[in-house]
Amino acid sequence: MTQLWPAPTAAGAVRATVPVPGSKSITNRALVLAALADGPSTLRAPLRSRDTELMAGALRALGVAVEDGPDGSWQVTPAPLRGPAEVDCGLAGTVMRFVPPIAALATGRITFDGDPHARKRPLGAVLDALRALGADVDGDALPFQVHGTGKVPGGAVTIDASASSQFVSGLLLSAARFEQGVVVRHSGEAVPSLPHIEMTVSMLRAAGVEVDDHEPDTWRVAPGPIRALDVDVEPDLSNATPFLAAAAATGGTVTIPGWPSSTTQAGDAIRDILAQMGAQVRRTDEGLTVTGPAELRAVDLDLHDVGELTPTVAALAALATGRSQLRGIAHLRGHETDRLAALQAELTGLGGAVEQTEDGLVIEPRPLHGGTWHSYADHRMATAGAILGLAVPGVQVEDIATTGKTIPDFPGMWAEMLRGSEAV
Numbered sequence: 001m002t003q004l005w006p007a008p009t010a011a012g013a014v015r016a017t018v019p020v021p022g023s024k025s026i027t028n029r030a031l032v033l034a035a036l037a038d039g040p041s042t043l044r045a046p047l048r049s050r051d052t053e054l055m056a057g058a059l060r061a062l063g064v065a066v067e068d069g070p071d072g073s074w075q076v077t078p079a080p081l082r083g084p085a086e087v088d089c090g091l092a093g094t095v096m097r098f099v100p101p102i103a104a105l106a107t108g109r110i111t112f113d114g115d116p117h118a119r120k121r122p123l124g125a126v127l128d129a130l131r132a133l134g135a136d137v138d139g140d141a142l143p144f145q146v147h148g149t150g151k152v153p154g155g156a157v158t159i160d161a162s163a164s165s166q167f168v169s170g171l172l173l174s175a176a177r178f179e180q181g182v183v184v185r186h187s188g189e190a191v192p193s194l195p196h197i198e199m200t201v202s203m204l205r206a207a208g209v210e211v212d213d214h215e216p217d218t219w220r221v222a223p224g225p226i227r228a229l230d231v232d233v234e235p236d237l238s239n240a241t242p243f244l245a246a247a248a249a250t251g252g253t254v255t256i257p258g259w260p261s262s263t264t265q266a267g268d269a270i271r272d273i274l275a276q277m278g279a280q281v282r283r284t285d286e287g288l289t290v291t292g293p294a295e296l297r298a299v300d301l302d303l304h305d306v307g308e309l310t311p312t313v314a315a316l317a318a319l320a321t322g323r324s325q326l327r328g329i330a331h332l333r334g335h336e337t338d339r340l341a342a343l344q345a346e347l348t349g350l351g352g353a354v355e356q357t358e359d360g361l362v363i364e365p366r367p368l369h370g371g372t373w374h375s376y377a378d379h380r381m382a383t384a385g386a387i388l389g390l391a392v393p394g395v396q397v398e399d400i401a402t403t404g405k406t407i408p409d410f411p412g413m414w415a416e417m418l419r420g421s422e423a424v
């Protein structure tokens with residue numbers, strides 16, 4: 001039987017300071033760039049979780065040294081990239097979309113596979129693009145193989161990136177090492193999660209790579225060296241959101257230390273979202289502090305740019321006082337699970353009233369009751385169940401361990417957050 005985690009109910013307002021581990025998106029981009037760089041790199045405070053260990057494992061399989069340095073840092077030493085190798089993508093979108101272009105730069109056969117649901121996640125556009133850029137790749141989804149020849153000609157390619165921004169990021173991250181660099185043009189419905197592409201561009205530029213993104217939906221990367229990195233990884237702002245939501249849901253106060261004053265992380269958008277829901281949000285030298293309102297306000301939000309915040313926002317919307325609408329997130333059907341279907345099913349299972357629209361969810365407040373909250377191997381579904389459990393007695397989250405995808409010890413952090421507050 002699948003293990004159930006009794007989500008703690010908050011007996012009162014949650015009051016805590018919660019340090020959050022490093023950003024998944026920054027860590028995995030930094031690992032890729034460091035693997036392709038012109039010398040050894042240091043990543044301080046990287047995220048150490050399933051997704052980033054899988055990325056480190058993939059790079060090691062290709063010959064790169066990723067070693068523990070002092071104080072939990074990672075030291076990355078590039079080496080000639082070579083197969084044969086097997087890459088386990090787990091359920092990590094960043095691994096399945098960022099590593100194939102690196103594998104194309106290696107020599108030998110590199111096979112890719114992952115978790116059962118990973119085989120359903122969209123990937124064809126990346127593999128088609130690599131073929132168009134001169135790489136030898138079999139397949140359109142996991143499992144697939146790359147037959148590396150040690151070089152990729154590169155050039156111009158048009159892709160439909162409406163299913164995932166990671167298609168673009170993956171091509172851009174390796175492109176400086178393609179013989180002609182790359183020009184990626186997007187054609188199709190709007191690209192989701194654009195801040196993540198901006199993060200890719202900004203990290204490439206910081207590593208000395210020339211990127212031209214002045215034309216909408218077009219990204220040009222010039223061929224050239226990638227400078228070795230020396231980076232401090234910011235806390236993961238998306239992973240901070242369940243803890244901030246704990247303050248919002250209970251009228252409590254939660255501080256996340258080290259919240260950056262400027263960032264390319266999409267999760268920064270939570271500040272505005274929680275303010276719209278009636279919370280008080282303050283950023284100081286201490287970090288970001290959120291104080292929840294007596295009653296959460298309903299919201300009408302377009303989350304196209306920040307889709308990964310949807311499970312947190314949907315959980316809060318189910319506790320709010322009116323009808324909320326979340327739009328622009330059709331692409332969430334291709335995330336760790338079909339998140340729109342999963343949120344609808346699980347909120348309905350607790351007594352909620354939720355409808356799916358073509359591109360989102362409509363959530364009506366209802367009195368909720370306890371029950372099993374299924375996670376679908378999705379870390380953010382599991383954390384959404386934990387948020388609801390604070391306000392709804394008797395919520396049991398299935399497979400809480402799935403949070404290890406991006407948070408090394410979520411149950412421990414949640415218990416620590418509640419230690420000073422009354423929890424039952």
Ligand SMILES: O=C(O)C1=C[C@@H](OP(=O)(O)O)[C@@H](O)[C@H](O)C1
Nearest residue numbers: 025164165166192193196307308
């Ligand atoms: O590049 C990245 O680090 C990410 C991009 C986004 O993917 P999509 O564009 O597929 O939504 C985001 O949801 C994911 O969690 C991380």
Ligand SMILES: C=C(OP(=O)(O)O)C(=O)O
Nearest residue numbers: 091092093094308335336
């Ligand atoms: C969509 C997500 O992850 P991935 O990087 O696997 O796409 C996420 O973390 O919400």
